[in-house]
Amino acid sequence: KAGVTQTPRYLIKTRGQQVTLSCSPISGHRSVSWYQQTPGQGLQFLFEYFSETQRNKGNFPGRFSGRQFSNSRSEMNVSTLELGDSALYLCASSQRDREYEQYFGPGTRLTVT
Amino acid sequence: AQTVTQSQPEMSVQEAETVTLSCTYDTSENNYYLFWYKQPPSRQMILVIRQEAYKQQNATENRFSVNFQKAAKSFSLKISDSQLGDTAMYFCAFLHPPGGTSYGKLTFGQGTILTVHP
Numbered sequence: 001k002a003g004v005t006q007t008p009r010y011l012i013k014t015r016g017q018q019v020t021l022s023c024s025p026i027s028g029h030r031s032v033s034w035y036q037q038t039p040g041q042g043l044q045f046l047f048e049y050f051s052e053t054q055r056n057k058g059n060f061p062g063r064f065s066g067r068q069f070s071n072s073r074s075e076m077n078v079s080t081l082e083l084g085d086s087a088l089y090l091c092a093s094s095q096r097d098r099e100y101e102q103y104f105g106p107g108t109r110l111t112v113t
Numbered sequence: 114a115q116t117v118t119q120s121q122p123e124m125s126v127q128e129a130e131t132v133t134l135s136c137t138y139d140t141s142e143n144n145y146y147l148f149w150y151k152q153p154p155s156r157q158m159i160l161v162i163r164q165e166a167y168k169q170q171n172a173t174e175n176r177f178s179v180n181f182q183k184a185a186k187s188f189s190l191k192i193s194d195s196q197l198g199d200t201a202m203y204f205c206a207f208l209h210p211p212g213g214t215s216y217g218k219l220t221f222g223q224g225t226i227l228t229v230h231p
Contacts, residue, residue, distance in 0.1 A: 033219070042224065097211075100163065
């Protein structure tokens, strides 16, 4: 079975722009979670989607949004980028009722200049 | 809110020796999961070991074992016979229990950088 894939792997954007990151879960997994990893704040939960519905949301401003498609693929969008949004964005997928088995993707490294 | 604390920013160990990484957490929940994840320089998060709070027996996975002290809210990771490939950042994580509004959300500690020296 293929693992969790994230695209693109690396991205450079300018302040004020917007960006969309993609996450394809393991086949059969319907839950996708997103995390932001920075040296200062560590790993922080962004949001979680299940069956196209956002189930949980972390403490991030409204500039951070996401969605999930019927094939369970998920995208997250960050509008009006700020320098502090530079981070590694990780997604993880799991099966229904097996959220204790989350499998992580390789991450997308976003640099905002 | 649940918090996870790793008090050791960095640790080092000689190859083949044993090292223990510490983690404490704070929660009012009774049923939850705890994890240790490994993040090597490639940045890929890899699950090392999982502990279910309702199980008293400490989890083990080959060279990795935990000391789970529920009353003390302590969850340490012991790595035996350390190998060069164990060099990585290690994160302790708490999974919010089912039924709550945060189920499925992982709360991570700050991480411990472990270096294994030859």
